[in-house]
Amino acid sequence: MKIKLDTADKISEVISVLLLLVSVLIVALSISGLPDIVPVHFNLKGVPNRYGSKHFLWIGPAIASFMYVGFSILAKYPQVYSFRYTPTNIEEQYRVTSKMVRGIKAGMLFFFVVLTFILVQSAQLKMIEYAVVWLVPLILVIIFGNVIYYTIRWSKIK
Secondary structure (H helix, E strand, O other), X not given: OOOOXXXXXXXXXXXXXXXXXXXXXXXXXXXXXXXXXXXXXXXOOOOEEEEEEHHHHHHHHHHHHHHHHHHHHHHHOHHHOOOOOOOOOHHHHHHHHHHHHHHHHHHHHXXXXXXXXXXXXXXXXXXXXXXXXXXXXXXXXXXXXXXHHHHHHHHOOO
């Protein structure tokens, strides 16, 4: 079943593409000015505890690109993972499921933009420990916020 995109779906898709591009641009525009060795991992206090090549920064946009493609496929084919549907509610179930995947996709891409920005800032010795500390709660809120919101919407579909 083909899902017709409404305005919110189209806006979500545009935002996702823009976030992916921002992630790539952050690395592309800053990598030449970074030292060869940069922080690539932080402890829970936001202090770097692992270092690597500045080219490691490309892993964020690479993972984000992979996730973008994967979530785009899932959004296009919600019947693969949709449940609890009947002949009378199947279209609405697919629409809500597809919207949830688009929301998670945009949220995850936002997470990778923030992560990439933090890594570049840290590599430029602009230590922003506070940002690392709220990164994990941010991703949890993004994922579970979407899941809870859309679970409530699913429960209202008859």
